[in-house]
Amino acid sequence: MLADARAVCPRLKVAPSDAAGDRAFLEKLAAWARRWGPWSALDEPDGLVVDVTAVAHLFGGERRLLADVAARFAARGLTVRTAIAPTAGAAWALAHYGRPGSILPPDADIAAALADLPVGALRLHDDVLVVLRRLGLKRIGDMTGRFVEGSGRDALRRRFRRKTPGINPLLRLDQLTGRLPEPLLPVVPSLMPLVQRRLMEPIRHRDLLDQVIADLAADMARTLEGLGLGARRLEVGLWRVDGEVIVRALELAAATRDAPHIARLFAAKLDDVDAGFGIETVRLRASWAEPLAVPQADIEARAQVQGTSLATCIDRLTVRLGPDAVRRPVLYASHIPERAQRWQRPLDPEPVSQGQLAFHARPLKLLDRAERITVIYLMPDGYPKSFRWRGRVHDVMRVEGPERIAPEWWREKGSTRLRDYYRIEDGEGRRYWIYRLGMLGDGRGGEPDWYLQGLCA
């Protein structure tokens, strides 16, 4: 066919099609077109959609905005057809089939304004266009007048059941008039991480270059960490004083941002660099980077090495054993031994008190409940001679007492008996703290009972 065409017109210029290149160019153009609005999207194969909502005033109005667009494209040698409309579909229709530079104000009736445009402006597939032409629907006005509302709408819906917008004229009409949302897929340019050092003096020696490379690797590692990336390919460019550029590339097996590793790999690549009159700029670029999450430091590893802190230890104990299992004793102002200490959580501050009660001698350990013992003692209030506790007879060899602790009358009932405490030591040296509850003839019961409450050290 090309031969036929050349036979007809020998001066025909031929250029091969490059779809991928066109697309790459369009992507770059879309990123560049973000100068007119925060978002821009590709409209393949040859269009761009820029969201200029609430932006036009920055350029002095919509008309000036379009003029600016035309001028900028013209400066780059590109011809362009532009339009601004409330919806992307309407803008597309105006740009492709309307007058160049037409502007549809936000409050305009889109359907009325576009009624004269051909149905091709609906961004439909060619097959659908053929069907529409055979049906006699040639302009957008033909369709909006009859089919967008009422029973006509149902007729169109029965005819075109597919949900894809490109082959469903009803969907395209709704998108054109803004009844249906049409999300854009914006272009987000990704920049290659790049770090560079301009050197005050051109360097000619290898060790200085290594130092610069190490610095650059550290900078690159920091940059990549901020982006959550790891480098797969790195290129280092060395600009010499005489304008020569030496480029060395490095590919990595896995994404990394380990600066010493990178510097070490480059060191092997820089052996044959000819510095000439000196290198004045060094630039490191990660032309291929992959996501690499920041690794979490192993908290358990640090605990393994250094040991845990007290709070951590308490937390671990509390979680497994329950909050009531881990406690510390604090003072409480009372003379009653079991009330003189309370338990609270270990890291809470101690309650403030004006002063501590100075007790004479107290046992190391206190039983949770004082245990009843049978005691042989000199009636009515003599020293104990021997006692039986947990089925074992203890002869009292030495004894100190009594230490009389009266009940707290403001808190307890009047019938509560006083306690006479004795510190005793038995024949084998075991030391206990026992008390006699009440006295004979105190009018609060009969013969007093004896209890063992504490185990002395």
Place this chain on the structure above:
Amino acid sequence: MNRDALPADLVPASELAHVSARAPRWQPGLASPHHSEVFAEGGEASGAAAALAFAADALRTGSAAETEDHRALLWVQDRAALKLGGRPYRHGLPEAFRHRLIHVVCESCEDALFALEEGLRCRDLAAVIGEVAGNPKALDFTASRRLTLAAERYGVPLWLVRLNAAHDLSSARMRWDVRAAPSPHPRWNRDAPGTPAWHAELFRARMHPPGTWILRDDGLALVAARDARDDAAVHENTTPYPLGLAFAAGDRSLAPR
């Protein structure tokens, strides 16, 4: 005890005589090993009291002796030990530990072992005291080895008080048998019980030959008097205790770090 049961002819006497002469006798103020066991009766507080005295002695001689030590003391009891001997009473604790005791009650021996190990891993603890009653199945040689390794690795000393327990297998570096001893007469009231004293028998240790002492904590230091009844000559002139195997390792951990 175990000493009497050991067959003397298993030991190469020449080597052991040498070792035994080199091994220093235990005395208060020596650097204590990180894991010790104290066997005591459940019906008296001597076990815990002796463990506290050992801990106080170790902390007095330790590296933190110059500055005031504010690190907490962890005291772990299992439920059976709590029932047998009661819980610590702040007014009766040694002065040095009163304000920094953290008490842990565990329902089972497994929980107690967990709490002990967590305590040993904590760098902010001065020492860990454990009280376990009887010979629970969970507290076997492996468990005690775990405790030893943790204690040596993190440098937190552990005194494990075993109430009413038989001398089972354990990797503790020093094992004591402690019971109450008649206290010395106080100066002003000769009929009153005096400073607590304990009859302590060191029946197994890596660094030291065994022996028996009457221990007393007089508030400034741990005082140890050789027990007159239990004579040193018995130990020194008869077959030496078989320290030979373990002595070379000393208190060093045998496990690779």
